[in-house]
Amino acid sequence: MAHVTQQSRQLLDVTRIYYEPAAAELPRGRQVLERWPDATLVPVESHWRIPELHGDETNVDRWVRIKREALVLGIKKSLTAKPNGRSADFIAPSTANGCAMACAYCYVPRRKGYSNPITVFTNIEQITGYLERHVHRQGVKPEPNQCDPASWVYDLGENSDCSVDAEVSDNVDDLIALFRGLPTAKASFATKHVNRRLLTLDPQGRTRVRFSLMPARVAKLLDVRTSPVPERLGALDDFVAAGYEVHVNLSPVVVHEDWLPVWAALLDELGDATNDATKAQLQAEVIFLTHEENLHRVNLGWHPKAEDLLWRPAMQETKRSQNGGVNVRYRTGDKGRYVQQLLALIEERAPYLRVRYAF
Template sequence: MSSAPLLRPTTIYLEPAVPGYPRGQQILARYPDATRIEVPSHWNIPGLHGNAGLVHDWVRTKRDVLVLGVRKSFTMRANGRSADWIAPGPANGCAMACAYCYVPRRKGYANPITTFVNIEQTLDFLTDHARTLGPKPEANQVDPADWVYDLGENSDLSVDATLSDNVQDLVRLYRDLNGAKMSFATKYVNRDLLQYDPGGGTRIRFSLMPSRVARIVDVRTTPIPERIAAINDFVDAGYEVHLNFSPVILYKGWRDDYAELFTHLNDTLSARARAQLAAEIIFLTHNEQLHDVNLGWHPRAEQLLWQPQLQETKRSEHGGDNVRYRTGFKGRMVREFRELLARHLPDCRVRYAF
């Protein structure tokens, strides 16, 4: 990883109630020299959200700005792919700057981390939901025994853990919550998590792609070799570790690059890691609005991500228009990818691919 700090907040936007929460006090005490600007809502900050001029300061904003808010809504959404349920997480936004990330579309031109300080309400909501469900009635492709809750749909929990104890609280909750497991995907190796004692209650999905592409699109993330090197350690620390091949980006030479990636994994993973290994495969979904934003700060990435000759518009489950690889062509590529994985990393079970 770069020696430069991923986060060094010099400006903190905060809702009025934040200092009244212990977690808010913890975070504010960590950055005593940051300028504090009170705002009525973490969702609508004039000068930050919707400010097209900030596109040229994309990375600086992610590094220097932090937003603190109180989560108002607690809803659970059924999933069935990465998890059984998409749960309300401890944060929204990220200090990393992956060029394909859909989250910035929701706030426009700037997407620093928003951390929610009312973690106790989140923990109570998650506990009540799991206990109301009771035991999982039958195995599915998500998990054979536990209800799995994705807590990181809109943020990277490995990064969130550098700001406060929110993530540690969640790991402890699912360590002791019978019949339930938390899950999140990550592109950042935070070795402090090795001390959290998860007891098998947390599934980490390390996101992987060929290194030469990651160096272009995975901005401010942990290099791919370091992510791979961390897998055995996290398994030994009591985490379930799966692989997240996402997004799969098609380009000239992708087959050779993925064969090299799979071979590297096959040569690195311990017997214990292999025994619990599984993967999800998610091909690139892009968006014209995000494409236009990226052209303002990282046009080189768009040479990989925006390929109209291979893509078509598809309506998302949330009602937006996204761009995905063309029907038929994508199906062939998914099959090729799975065959390549089976050839070079035969111990890796595929939970789902699309």
């Protein structure tokens, strides 16, 4: 059972819990409320509409404070498993939204307004029941693909970090237990937080943890409030030994004047940190940076030094997103060259590491 640890206290010092009344009445909602008994409780009609937290640009100067001190309880109303096909076959319905960490490039605030602290969805039994039925409907996977050769893969943490979510409630415990009993499917989530309590959950190879990595010097600037990269590297063997499938996300790859040497050093560190058993099953996703104009403006209000690396107009081109926002990415011809340079470096410095995809 999740509980408040010293590690979680560094991320979360919850003083105010906003809750949908129906969410607070469920067992998972009561569990969260009992964990922070001294928090001020604020009833709300909808977890999506809390003006103090979401959609208010004046919150930028309280960005990290909101993430540390606020928590939201809600009901997940739309239960759908969206086809994906890149990292996973399906995106599972969220059991949380938002994050206590504050990575400067994170896309989640683009979708749900500014600081976006953790929302816990307390109707976990409905979510796990839906997922179990969805897996059974798929039957046996007919042929291998880049997600997995034999199992249907379900991404659990599209809008949150499951390792942090597991500091708040037992939702992630329940998901890992669910997939342990589903021989045709695997859970998968990416993380920048080392939560060693997950080592006790006995996933039996049915949960894939993808530790996100970038050179430590860059991560110190961009990966705000996350576990340091050396700590993530130090966890890889332990998670394999505990029964997880462990991959790495080399992301986001940020191009700057000496980016290749620092990535070479990181790949060397990855090799030094992992034993033969870890290397034998280790695979990677490589994702180059994309950024967004509105988030750029917000970051200038709380973390402008990050934008010196993230917002490089001379190297980037714009693309209008489906919701009308302006995204930036590395220029098409240049990006293809960057991808090939990094893939060549991986082949040279970490030949054991199979790249599932790079873009």
